[in-house]
Amino acid sequence: MDSVTTTEAALLSKLQSSSDLTDLHHAFTLHLEPFSIHLKRTTIKKSSKFNSIDVQRAVRSLAKQFLPFLNKSLSLIPKRLSESPKIAHHSALELFDAYRLCLTCLELIAPELASKSYPVQVQRLRYIHCLEHWELYEDAETESFSVLENLQRIVKGDSKGKLRKSKTLLVPEINESVDKEFTALVLETVVTLVKCASKSQSKEDADYWRVIALAKESQPLFKVLEAKDSEKFHRSLVLYLHRIAVFLVGELTFFEVDLIIKFCLTTFEAYKQSSVQDDMYKFAGKICSYLFLQQNDLCSPNVIDILKCVLNFMATECKVGMEKTKLEFLELVYYCVNKCRATTLNICEAIAEFFNELGGHFCEVSLFCTV
Structure with missing residues (x-):
């Protein structure tokens, strides 16, 4: 077993099961040091030298030598980061740093790989x-x-x-x-x-x-x-x-x-x-309930505008919906009417006026508004 293989085996063993990941990123950096000159070149303006056949050959050689190690590392690191309970925070930082380095190296050699x-x-x-x-x-x-x-x-x-x-x-x-x-x-x-x-x-x-x-x-x-x-x-x-x-x-x-x-x-x-479109009325109801919880801003134009937006959208859906849709819309209207009655006069008048506008198209809504 040569020194490179021994180093990789030690790194992968530590990565896979060690509880002490101190200096893991540094060890990865040393092992992947042959990538460094090419990674530096990618951060500056590309030159004819960078695009030369010699550089392509060098990158191809890196792919041949390091791809198995990178693939194994990229399989192990996310497993360690997803462990439950979580590993120590400092260990996670080491793993994330090593993770980013491996991804950067993989991206460099990716054009030389026969894959998608x-x-x-x-x-x-x-x-x-x-x-x-x-x-x-x-x-x-x-x-x-x-x-x-x-x-x-x-x-x-x-x-x-x-x-x-x-x-x-x-x-x-x-x-x-x-x-x-x-x-x-x-x-x-x-x-x-x-x-x-x-x-x-x-x-x-x-x-x-x-x-x-x-x-x-x-x-x-x-x-x-x-x-x-x-x-x-x-x-x-x-x-x-x-x-x-x-x-x-x-x-x-x-x-x-x-x-x-x-x-x-x-x-x-x-x-x-x-x-899950049937849950749309539940969503509308939740938005309305959150709006009526805004005690300090309940009479503000913003609350009224959002409430009108929700009701108008649901009214439009009601026009093209089935009987179940119409019933759900009436339940939403009924909820809002009762909430308005228990709040300020401003919002009550604004919503009542809005319901009256809808009443021309929905007689059922008009009945609620005139109660």
């Missing part, structure tokens, strides 16, 4: 899930957007170059001819981003406008997958959109009302296109 163009992004998504597990949501979001950018480049046939500056879409545009596994990778990344947003609960409007864009741009992708896979991702997307919408309404003083209204509408549309 996106295996590195699959590995990066696994890394992102580890970040989620450790509640490192900001890092997970940053990495997820990087994955989407890389997938965008692959769709455009440019795995190494830069995207055009005019490109504003966050989600790659995909048609039915694209590999379904690739499409699933894109959707899993999108759902992960929405999940992270629901967990991190940022108070920045821009973070949620970005989620709205992700939800809208990802809709065509669901049609590409088989029904079972599509529904799995759609249900997850709806779940996390629901949680964010409820959070925004519960903290409405921190956000612009236009954002909250748009987010609620986006969530309603996601419900409509999923197999």
